[in-house]
Amino acid sequence: MRVSFIKPRPKSLVSVELKWFFSIALTIVTIVLIAAYLLTQEVDQKRQELGTLQIKEQSLSKETDVMLEEHTRLQVLSKMHESIGTSNRIKKENVKNFFDLVPDGVVLKYVKLQENTLHLKGTTTSKHYFNKNFQRALNSLFAKSKTHFSKKSHGKYHFNNISILEVKGE
């Protein structure tokens, strides 16, 4: 039974200070949640970008490997080319030098230069002339040099010379 002439004012269970506290706390939590959401979105985006970059990196890495292989191959080829060029130039000079050594009394009809072997065929005026003017030079250039002579009808000699640059086992 109500016996008061007035009714009580509505009561709030939460004080003004607590209301402020909860409002501020709620605002902070909301801001933190929004920031966390945005950060998560940013992190996801960065992860996707990282994934794309990793795939690109792998692709580039493969391309780099292929390029390096090609580069290595070209280096080998270049060295080979250089080596062959040098070798050819040396051989050319050797051939030129060799022909400069051939005296006037010796006529070459057959010359075969292999890796270590020089095979010569031709004619000479005499054995003595050959041995004096050409065999000595061959002996100084090659490790071993042997010449076989056969006399021809008009007094000249046919020679067959094999010279070896290095003797196996020496």
Next chain:
Amino acid sequence: MNFLKSLLARVYIILVPTTQGTTVYAQLRHDNKVIKQFNQQSFESISHLKNYVQTLERESTLSYTVLLACTPKQGLLSSCLVQEGMDMSSIEKVCYGNKWGIYIDKDDLFELQKHYLGVGLDLLFSPYTLLTFEHREQIKSVSGLYLLITPKHMVAMVFRDKEACFTEKLETPEWLGREAPQTVSEHHIKNIEQLVKQFYKESSNKMFIESIIIADATGLDATFEHTLEERLFVEVTKGTFSVEATLISLANEELGCE
């Protein structure tokens, strides 16, 4: 909501208007137990009263400010529905069992609320409501004159067969507080004699007062009862009470806590 409220302590701020201003009495209670009691203080200025009440309200989120309305235009409604010779629109009433009631003038009520607007009121009780509450157990079984004697007022109601049939409120003059106890007792006895005479003069029920039941908040001595019995040829029962404590109990019951 009520469950949550029951978990919280409540501050009861009791305001009793005086000739100088307002006396404030407050208690912090939980589960019908007093947790903290605040010193009684009096304020002449309403702004100082407001500041003090605001300080008290910080003790708990649930605070109730209770005012004892001491305005003159209050009284008995013998019928709570229609009262002959009274404009029902000009009064605010509380009814007891849809039979009789107590009213207060709406203009006075408005003025009170306006006066305490800054303070804020939750409950407003009539001194007659206070008397009815204080004597609620005796009223059920004893017909007679019921009195509340406070330092400022003497509140009187006659109950017959559990229903009020007479009300009166007398102001206690300020000078009486400075007089000797004997003089104070004599003053109260004369007032009671006056009230009884007035009742017999006004009452249409032709009821004879055989019992006077007094709740005293002023500390009247035992000779007072004997003198009153000898003078009026009635059976006098006197107990003590505290205006503020009774108002807190009344507020507690009004708010559904007891």
